Amino acid sequence: MNFLALFDLSVLDTTVRLATPLLLACLAGLFSERAGIFDIGLEGKMLAAAFFSAALASITGSVWLGIAAGIGASLVLSAVHGLASITFRGNQLISGVAINFLAAGMTVLIAQDWFQQGGRTPSLLTGGRFEPITLPFAEALSTVPVFGPIYAELISGHSILVYIALFCVPGTWYILFRTRFGLRLRAVGENPAAVDTAGVSVVGLRFAAVGICGILCGIAGAYLATALQAGFVKDMTAGRGFIALAALIFAKWRPWHALWATLLFGYLQAIALRPDIIEGALGFKVQVQLLDALPYILTVVILAGFVGKAIPPRAGGEPYVKER
Amino acid sequence: MDVMPKWAEVVLVPLISLILAAILSALVILAIGEDPVAAVKLMVSGALGSTYGWGYTLYYATNFMFTGLAVAVAFHAGLFNIGGEGQAMLGGLGVALVCLFIPWPHWTLAVLGATVGAAAFGALWAAIPAYLQAKRGSHIVITTIMFNFIAAAVLNYMLVNILRPAGSMDPATARFPEAVHLPSLHEMLAPIGINFSKSAPANVSLVLAIIACFVVWLLIWRTSLGLEIRSYGKSGRAARYAGIGSVRITMIAMLISGGLAGMMAINNVMGEAERLVLNAVEGAGFIGIAVALMGRSHPFGVFLAAILFGFLYQGGAELALWTSIPRELIVVIQALVILFTGALDNMVRMPLERIFLAIRQSREAKATKAAE
Numbered sequence: 284m285n286f287l288a289l290f291d292l293s294v295l296d297t298t299v300r301l302a303t304p305l306l307l308a309c310l311a312g313l314f315s316e317r318a319g320i321f322d323i324g325l326e327g328k329m330l331a332a333a334f335f336s337a338a339l340a341s342i343t344g345s346v347w348l349g350i351a352a353g354i355g356a357s358l359v360l361s362a363v364h365g366l367a368s369i370t371f372r373g374n375q376l377i378s379g380v381a382i383n384f385l386a387a388g389m390t391v392l393i394a395q396d397w398f399q400q401g402g403r404t405p406s407l408l409t410g411g412r413f414e415p416i417t418l419p420f421a422e423a424l425s426t427v428p429v430f431g432p433i434y435a436e437l438i439s440g441h442s443i444l445v446y447i448a449l450f451c452v453p454g455t456w457y458i459l460f461r462t463r464f465g466l467r468l469r470a471v472g473e474n475p476a477a478v479d480t481a482g483v484s485v486v487g488l489r490f491a492a493v494g495i496c497g498i499l500c501g502i503a504g505a506y507l508a509t510a511l512q513a514g515f516v517k518d519m520t521a522g523r524g525f526i527a528l529a530a531l532i533f534a535k536w537r538p539w540h541a542l543w544a545t546l547l548f549g550y551l552q553a554i555a556l557r558p559d560i561i562e563g564a565l566g567f568k569v570q571v572q573l574l575d576a577l578p579y580i581l582t583v584v585i586l587a588g589f590v591g592k593a594i595p596p597r598a599g600g601e602p603y604v605k606e607r
Numbered sequence: 608m609d610v611m612p613k614w615a616e617v618v619l620v621p622l623i624s625l626i627l628a629a630i631l632s633a634l635v636i637l638a639i640g641e642d643p644v645a646a647v648k649l650m651v652s653g654a655l656g657s658t659y660g661w662g663y664t665l666y667y668a669t670n671f672m673f674t675g676l677a678v679a680v681a682f683h684a685g686l687f688n689i690g691g692e693g694q695a696m697l698g699g700l701g702v703a704l705v706c707l708f709i710p711w712p713h714w715t716l717a718v719l720g721a722t723v724g725a726a727a728f729g730a731l732w733a734a735i736p737a738y739l740q741a742k743r744g745s746h747i748v749i750t751t752i753m754f755n756f757i758a759a760a761v762l763n764y765m766l767v768n769i770l771r772p773a774g775s776m777d778p779a780t781a782r783f784p785e786a787v788h789l790p791s792l793h794e795m796l797a798p799i800g801i802n803f804s805k806s807a808p809a810n811v812s813l814v815l816a817i818i819a820c821f822v823v824w825l826l827i828w829r830t831s832l833g834l835e836i837r838s839y840g841k842s843g844r845a846a847r848y849a850g851i852g853s854v855r856i857t858m859i860a861m862l863i864s865g866g867l868a869g870m871m872a873i874n875n876v877m878g879e880a881e882r883l884v885l886n887a888v889e890g891a892g893f894i895g896i897a898v899a900l901m902g903r904s905h906p907f908g909v910f911l912a913a914i915l916f917g918f919l920y921q922g923g924a925e926l927a928l929w930t931s932i933p934r935e936l937i938v939v940i941q942a943l944v945i946l947f948t949g950a951l952d953n954m955v956r957m958p959l960e961r962i963f964l965a966i967r968q969s970r971e972a973k974a975t976k977a978a979e
Contacts, residue, residue, distance in 0.1 A: 323748065323749075323752070363946070366951070366954075367946065367950035367951050367954075368950065371950075371951055371952075371953040371954045371957070372953055373949070373950035373951055373952055373953055373954075374687075374949060374950055375950075376687055376689075376748050377687075377896070377900070377945060377949035377950045378946065378949070378950030378951075380689065380893070380896060380945055380949075381942050381943075381945040381946035381949065381950055382942070382946075383942075384893070384938050384939075384941055384942035384945065385939060385942035385943070385946070387935070387938050387942075388935040388936065388937070388938030388939035388940075388941070388942055389635075389935075389939055391933055391935040391938075392635065392639060392932075392933060392935050392936060392939060393639070395639075395931070395933045395935075396638075396639040396640065396931075399931075402933060402935070522756060525752055525753075525756065528749065528752075529749075529753065532749065570764060570768070572760040572761070572763045572764040572767075573760070573764075575756075575760050575763075576756060576757045576759075576760035576761075579753040579754075579756040579757050579760075580753075580757060582749070582753050583735075583739070583745070583750055583753050583754070583757075586739065586743075586745035586746065586749060586750055586753075587739045587743045587745050588743050588744070588745065595746070
């Protein structure tokens with residue numbers, strides 16, 4: 284048995300690449316839920332962003348126009364969610380479900396109309412994708428023992444969006460816990476009446492949070508279609524929005540914990556791709572289906588409060604009605 | 608006093624929501640360069656123009672009645688069961704085990720056994736999230752979503768590793784024995800002289816679904832348990848004061864809900880495919896959400912909404928066959944229905960309430976004037 288093989292550099296490298304969309308979506312959900320708006324529509328927003336980023340990148344050949352379109356599409360869905368759950372005080376969960384289906388249907392419908400390739404975009408060529416970036420000295424340092432290969436293979440050589448996602452972690456922490464806006468945003472998720480009494484707009488704050496959520500989901504979707512893969516295929520988010528939600532609960536709505544949680548789930552996805560490594564390391568065969576289900580099972584265990592209690596923001600899911 | 612008369616609440620609000628969803632759907636069809644009027648004509652003739660079309664429409668409607676009722680019962684208890692998909696998958700597993708491993712002499716007995724199997728497996732799959740919600744306070748929406756994914760993994764494992772016949776590459780069970788074949792509408796209607804299409808999959812489960820609608824209506828509006836469920840759904844706190852246990856109601860409502868979702872498998876697994884395949888549910892569990900919302904969680908409303916969605920499903924398949932409109936149009940329509948009848952309900956309701964309030968105020972003003 285060789286447990287170290289479970290942490291093979293190539294597996295860890297895949298972990299980082301697979302954790303990135305989860306991390307972005309998880310932080311997106313974090314902003315929204317910290318402000319008291321449940322969002323089970325992360326999946327749909329990512330999917331819409333994946334399609335529009337790939338579509339624009341394929342038409343214009345510019346990946347930056349692509350990501351802008353992806354963010355725009357995600358923001359439109361965010362606006363729908365905000366309209367339903369903030370303005371019209373509807374059920375946030377039902378709105379999220381609607382958004383997921385809307386994205387699942389519309390992306391294929393438009394893809395078929397624009398490209399006639401059975402609900403996918405053409406494969407993206409160079410320029411239409413985010414290329415891996417080699418960090419400075421990666422080549423030169425790769426001969427240094429231990430640190431060299433880690434730097435060259437694991438840390439260097441990802442697309443810019445991976446680094447942006449990682450940067451978003453301290454960024455989110457700073458915004459939420461070190462700025463006035465963040466304090467108010469968290470307050471609006473715990474006790475909106477108090478925020479309202481202080482003369483700050485609950486509606487405005489919640490829309491801002493939902494907007495940030497849209498932007499981050501947009502980047503996550505664009506990463507899927509223009510960096511992780513080369514183009515959009517039907518339902519390509521494959522439940523990542525829900526894994527991100529699971530990670531968010533796992534992380535108990537905290538940014539740094541979100542990073543660890545998404546890295547863990549990314550690792551589970553990465554290792555599920557390499558059953559040979561698991562068998563070699565553990566000496567027995569682990570069912571692929573068990574590996575696939577593991578993030579979800581873990582989430583249920585966490586939710587059940589067997590490993591520390593996950594307490595969501597207090598006003599989460601409830602529309603705010605001003606007292607009259 | 609309610610601002611709106613009852614008929615407006617029950618008929619007008621859903622109708623306007625539906626019209627809004629239809630208008631947007633028509634715009635979507637226009638935007639992809641097709642003619643909405645022609646599309647509707649094609650859908651009507653494809654889904655309702657022949658007994659073949661009706662056979663498919665009613666087959667889909669049967670699925671949606673079960674999943675719609677499942678969501679509706681949970682709604683009455685104030686719970687949102689998003690896990691109909693996973694519960695229906697597990698229900699399929701229950702049906703397959705019952706049909707494959709018990710030598711049934713006749714389908715009438717088999718269908719009883721399959722009902723028990725389907726409901727038990729579906730209820731079991733809802734029981735765990737229900738227990739976690741009731742006892743440990745974990746959010747039922749998230750846990751039922753997670754259980755959909757876990758159900759997919761369980762089904763995958765069972766079909767690939769255990770139930771797949773030796774030598775078969777297809778992840779599916781063996782065919783069920785001939786004795787458990789459920790009579791199709793063709794076989795049921797032929798003796799009374801109606802020539803129903805032979806190849807349509809609608810079968811005797813439709814009758815079961817209609818019975819289920821009636822039983823759920825009885826349960827919710829004519830039993831004390833139903834009253835308890837509804838009062839718990841309206842206000843958990845008030846219900847607790849009245850001595851209604853929250854753990855008990857959450858468990859019972861979710862067991863019934865999961866059982867109903869599981870019973871869908873009688874139709875699609877036993878009635879149609881006659882074996883269990885991987886993707887047997889095909890999103891019907893999620894359509895149950897739209898059906899329950901549109902039917903205002905009332906069994907009769909669910910019945911009507913299920914038939915409408917059955918029509919949309921079959922009509923959408925016809926569209927995909929004859930035009931360049933993909934099947935996903937139905938997913939869009941489904942999303943719009945959920946959005947307008949569920950999440951944006953207040954958008955329709957608020958202006959209507961204002962109109963009715965204005966009408967009443969002017970009437971009252973006239974009355975006081977006349978009195979003077």
